[in-house]
Amino acid sequence: MTYDILLAGVGGQGVLSMAAVIGRAALAEGLHVKQSEVHGMAQRGGAVLAHLRLSDAPIESDLIARGTADLILSLEPVESLRYLAFLAPKGALVTTSNPFVNIPDYPPIEDLLATIRTLPRTTIVDAEWIATEAGDVQALNAVMVGAAMPLLPLRPESVEAAVREQFGRKGDDVLRCNLAALRAGRTAAGGVAASALAKGHAVAAPPPAAEATP
């Protein structure tokens, strides 16, 4: 088993910390992991990409080849489309619906989302809304890890444990908020999985508040 993930977003959004949570969970399950990151100037408000490869056998390449990614997990709609050539024909795309506009020529968000919906397996999540409900819009990346959980070859307990490890040091409030965001993201994506199969795509409705808290 090999599961290749491209994680995309804008510098400062938390792409690397999203990769770190999933990587940590995979290692805890005994999988081999390789995580290729972008450092330096590219992190300054520009497009950021991380390659995360999980496998039950040793991994050679640090980079994912075109047409082979199982998942594109994006914190931003434009960024979700930037690396589409890397997605396998049967691969899935999971993105927020929330534009990060720091460029003058940002396309209309409706056109973007409509384009994303033409792809066979997509989940679009209003992660800003869910993260804000969970207590902090900064937890956007935790929401998106949650939204990817129905697709990841990892047990939910492992992902939760990884979030605890990663955010535990930052205090109870930060941890509680990230766990709530993770669970709400998962509920949102899980809630649309059935309709996604039926319609080929779906936009996650914000989850009822009762489901958002454990």
Place this chain on the structure above:
Amino acid sequence: MPRRILLGDESVALGAIHGGLSAAYAYPGTPSTEILEFILDHHERYGAPYASWCANEKTAYEEALGVSFAGRRALVCMKHVGLNVAADPFVNSALVSVHGGLVVAVADDPGMHSSQNEQDTRQLAEFARVLCLEPANQQEAYDMTREAFELSERLHVPVVLRLVTRLAHSRTTVEVGTVLAERPIRRAPVKNSWILLPGNARRQWKELLERQPVFAQLADTAGWNRLSMRDTDLGVITTGIARNYYRECAHELPEAPSHLHIGLYPIPVGRVRRLAERSRRILVLEDGYPFVEARVRGLLPSGAEVVGRMTGDVPAAGELTPDVVRDALKLPARPTHAIAGIALPARPPQLCEGCPHVFAFRALKKALDAFESPLVTSDIGCYTLGALPPYSAIESCVCMGASIGMAKGSAEAGVWPVVAVIGDSTFLHSGITPLLDAAAANTDMTVVILDNMTVAMTGMQDTIVPSERLDDVVRGVLGERGHLRIIDPHPRRVDRNADVLRSEIEHHGLSVVVARRACKQVAARMAARSPARAGAPEDGPTIAGAAP
């Protein structure tokens, strides 16, 4: 064996620490920065080995060389272009008889993710006639670093460890070994072997040349250079991380090619010849320059056709990727997705919201409005982004410190007015010496030092001279004649700052204007550490505009 999750850079750092390292030196530069950061962190926790940032790569190299001179193990780290700065000590240190292991970790940046060129360090290692190791993965980065110290002491040369961005910045699990103790202090066993007076240097050079066959034999027997022969027409040579990409698609080839992997240089001539004996076509896959390819062409009589970057079978520029290797092996592209009807906008890196550089550039542009044909040279750092719209404030970026020397040259060529824009750390790295030249000539030019109180682009390292002392350094270089003004690039001071800049640009002689305000990214951190250093109050002058 214990396992750790490490970046390629961190694998080098830990390999060095476990390999009996006494001291490490570096100037930050992507993609090499994390090597020294890891050792600094280790030092903070455990009190050893010694580690420090340096003014530039040359000073870093010389300090490491001093550790080696004392018989102890030293590591010096830099990005590829940093080795140009350190080329003088590097090339000359190949002639001394190293007895304390000296490892030179250089991270190349094929594809220029964060650099101004994609030069290949293997070429410089060959130029200096020393050994070079090129890891293919994080485990090899760890193991090779340890071994590099042994080789350096056994063969009496500095040993280069060549990384590339994709290995430097990828993390995975690494099995780590036992921890070696630091070496005791030991003076050079042969007295004149470190004094490169011509008489000694000729002897040392001859000895280095006599050791070349030993290096060659090592390359032909080393486990890092592995040859597997098959009865096929195609032979493949990989180096470093190219092996990973090759292995991931080799199974799709109709028949498995013969394969030579190179991880230790000089090139293993015997193994290349053996590969060539059975191959009609040899494809060379290497990240960076066609270093092996060019030499393999020269090694082989005729017969085998050698293909790679020089023949266009691999693109001449840019980094290797799994897909570049796939194309080179003539495997079909895989199906994927495409979208129609929407043009994706580019999202280049940009200056942070509220970055003081933005307001320095606004003031500069405003000041320059008064002149017909101003010329603005600049340098390497976050502020290089000032070349892009909406600022379009600078016209050059070549190498560390070049802004000041180029401004002097342009002024002397007859251009007026000329302004050089340089960051505080870049100024300390390589800007002081050209400023000495400008001060000596009292050149009619203006230098703007953007002092954001940190080495921002590489991740907020401390500058070698704290901001409080920077003015003293500048004043010392300028002497009596040069002007020095301090401004605060605050959003509400753009007009006032433009006035200061305009009057200094109009001054027919050398002026330095320091625009001082903490980088947004570190302002909070610095406030926590020492409130006095946290930059200006909302709208007050920081350091009162010093008299020229």
